[in-house]
Amino acid sequence: MAKPTVDRPWTVGVLFSQTGVTAIIEQSQLNGALLAIDEINEAGGIEGRPIEPVILDPRSDPQRYRELAEELLAGEDINVLFGCYMSSSRKEVLPVVERQNAFLFYPTLYEGFEYSPNVIYGGAAPNQNSLPLASYLMENYGGRFYFVGSDYIYPRESNRVMRNIVRQGGGEVVAEEYVDLQAGPKDFQWILEDIERRAPDVIFSTVVGTGTVNFYRAYHESGGDGRVRPIASLTTNEAEVAAMGAAAAAGHITAAPYFRRLDTEANASFLRRYHARFGETDTVTSCCEAAYFQVHLFANALRLTGTTSADPLRRVLRGAEFEAPQGRVKIDPDNNHTYLQSRIARVDEEGEYVVEREATRPIKPDPYLAVPALNDWANVPIRKE
Amino acid sequence: MMDNEDIIQKLRGLNVLVLHPRDGDAEELMQQLNRIGCRTQAVWPPPRVATEKVDIAFVEVREKPSQVIGDFLGLTSERPTLIGLAGYESPSVLQNLIDLQVDGVLPKPVRPYGVLSSIVIARRVWQEGRANQKLIAKLKSKVENSQKLNEAKMVLMRLHGIDEDRAYRAIRQQAMALRKTVTEVAQSIIESNALLHNVVMDSQSDGDDSRSADSG
Numbered sequence: 363m364a365k366p367t368v369d370r371p372w373t374v375g376v377l378f379s380q381t382g383v384t385a386i387i388e389q390s391q392l393n394g395a396l397l398a399i400d401e402i403n404e405a406g407g408i409e410g411r412p413i414e415p416v417i418l419d420p421r422s423d424p425q426r427y428r429e430l431a432e433e434l435l436a437g438e439d440i441n442v443l444f445g446c447y448m449s450s451s452r453k454e455v456l457p458v459v460e461r462q463n464a465f466l467f468y469p470t471l472y473e474g475f476e477y478s479p480n481v482i483y484g485g486a487a488p489n490q491n492s493l494p495l496a497s498y499l500m501e502n503y504g505g506r507f508y509f510v511g512s513d514y515i516y517p518r519e520s521n522r523v524m525r526n527i528v529r530q531g532g533g534e535v536v537a538e539e540y541v542d543l544q545a546g547p548k549d550f551q552w553i554l555e556d557i558e559r560r561a562p563d564v565i566f567s568t569v570v571g572t573g574t575v576n577f578y579r580a581y582h583e584s585g586g587d588g589r590v591r592p593i594a595s596l597t598t599n600e601a602e603v604a605a606m607g608a609a610a611a612a613g614h615i616t617a618a619p620y621f622r623r624l625d626t627e628a629n630a631s632f633l634r635r636y637h638a639r640f641g642e643t644d645t646v647t648s649c650c651e652a653a654y655f656q657v658h659l660f661a662n663a664l665r666l667t668g669t670t671s672a673d674p675l676r677r678v679l680r681g682a683e684f685e686a687p688q689g690r691v692k693i694d695p696d697n698n699h700t701y702l703q704s705r706i707a708r709v710d711e712e713g714e715y716v717v718e719r720e721a722t723r724p725i726k727p728d729p730y731l732a733v734p735a736l737n738d739w740a741n742v743p744i745r746k747e
Numbered sequence: 748m749m750d751n752e753d754i755i756q757k758l759r760g761l762n763v764l765v766l767h768p769r770d771g772d773a774e775e776l777m778q779q780l781n782r783i784g785c786r787t788q789a790v791w792p793p794p795r796v797a798t799e800k801v802d803i804a805f806v807e808v809r810e811k812p813s814q815v816i817g818d819f820l821g822l823t824s825e826r827p828t829l830i831g832l833a834g835y836e837s838p839s840v841l842q843n844l845i846d847l848q849v850d851g852v853l854p855k856p857v858r859p860y861g862v863l864s865s866i867v868i869a870r871r872v873w874q875e876g877r878a879n880q881k882l883i884a885k886l887k888s889k890v891e892n893s894q895k896l897n898e899a900k901m902v903l904m905r906l907h908g909i910d911e912d913r914a915y916r917a918i919r920q921q922a923m924a925l926r927k928t929v930t931e932v933a934q935s936i937i938e939s940n941a942l943l944h945n946v947v948m949d950s951q952s953d954g955d956d957s958r959s960a961d962s963g
Binding site: 475476477478479696697728729730731732733 | 755756758759778779781782783784859860863
């Protein structure tokens with residue numbers, strides 16, 4: 363917005379929770395963003411000026427995201443934000459960003475049905491993750507699904523999409539249950555008993571945050587075995603698996619554009635640098651990778667515009683590509699979402715995600731797909747491991 | 748409930764026509780319609796001949812009624828779902844929204860957010876209106892048919908001195924024999940009765956006339 367002076371850094375706002383229910387995953391996103399910022403600065407910055415993040419902790423409270431976004435954008439320096447995990451927090455930040463004609467980079471999968479000219483969506487839309495996951499599960503485990511979710515907008519919308527796909531494939535949803543976002547281990551007891559009673563082929567979980575660790579652990583302790591009846595998810599990730607332990611995680615399934623164990627050169631060097639910066643790679647997740655490549659996409663755009671004003675940035679971001687750890691990604695000029703890889707992986711005995719199936723090329727995002735057909739994904743060639 | 752599901756599920760198959768001068772608002776609307784995945788076409792000025800089937804028409808609504816839009820809507824055999832694009836909330840604009848009988852309104856400047864809601868709500872209003880019209884037409888003809896049947900039964904009962912049940916069975920048998928509907932037979936009976944009645948009445952009044960002429 364403001365004309366930056368030559369000696370000052372490019373300041374960007376970073377809103378990832380370091381405390382509260384979604385701290386594990388958002389800390390992972392924060393790390394991804396910080397790694398990219400370090401890389402850019404070590405390479406000399408943009409026009410000789412470094413990128414400087416102003417990092418605030420919204421404590422997993424949607425209201426707090428709005429307040430902090432307002433605070434960050436109130437000054438002259440900041441016009442670009444990286445942040446948000448839960449849809450409820452993005453919805454809070456969105457009007458603030460639009461009002462100021464600022465920019466939000468949102469590195470998280472979500473339920474779709476949104477477009478803002480002021481947001482770049484870096485995570486998967488349902489056509490990029492729900493569809494492939496549903497067909498994989500029905501082929502390999504059967505058509506009787508049990509839905510468990512945290513009670514907010516993403517799980518409900520995500521389940522609506524999943525229900526449509528399952529029905530189209532001739533399967534059935536035997537139950538759809540929700541728990542509080544703050545759910546502790548005991549809150550899953552009655553659901554686990556119900557699962558035992560109804561004996562579904564697969565459990566589809568849209569439980570997010572610390573609830574995820576609690577749910578998988580409680581399932582394991584109640585005798586549930588992921589190798590026999592897996593919990594499938596779009597959000598459960600490496601960091602949460604590390605937190606719950608390999609025993610509780612084994613056999614469970616996640617669909618995402620990126621997994622830590624991808625065997626590519628870009629990923630190997632990404633993991634090396636991540637390890638050098640943070641001393642571990644336990645917290646590397648698909649959302650971390652999305653935050654990482656979104657910062658790079660922003661930096662590349664900034665090189666072309668020389669300003670953080672939204673209008674010029676938008677012009678160069680649309681259609682922009684980047685060789686990310688997951689493979690090549692591209693911002694779709696039609697809808698500000700991202701062409702992403704689509705992969706399905708299963709946790710092995712050591713607690714590592716192993717890719718079972720992947721699309722052979724990035725999938726175009728279709729955020730307004732109301733009635734996904736099972737075969738919508740079928741026109742993309744699939745590689746089975 | 749079922750109908751509501753239907754509206755969302757059928758969004759992508761809809762033919763959408765945008766009747767609005769080519770400007771930033773029309774552009775913004777077209778882009779969002781494409782994101783949603785509707786089959787979208789923008790035409791300005793409005794076509795002078797009927798186009799292929801239009802499910803939803805977004806139309807510009809201003810302070811004075813638009814002749815060209817009115818003419819275009821006159822061409823369509825089935826009225827599409829109408830959504831007004833209005834930049835003002837002044838009484839004359841509001842009156843035109845009422846007169847055009849729009850099913851929904853999308854305020855200008857157009858933002859991507861809100862387009863989908865306006866379509867879904869307008870579609871519901873339009874479907875409901877259409878369903879109500881069909882229902883009213885059906886009920887109306889039911890009432891008329893039942894009136895006709897009653898009248899025909901009365902005729903037969905008077906003429907042949909039979910009870911209502913037999914009168915009804917007689918009409919139904921005729922209908923089956925002639926491969927007609929009960930209502931059609933009832934109609935014939937009523938008309939025949941009226942004809943007979945008129946012939947008798949007319950001949951009586953003819954006689955009266957001749958007598959009076961004679962006496963004159």
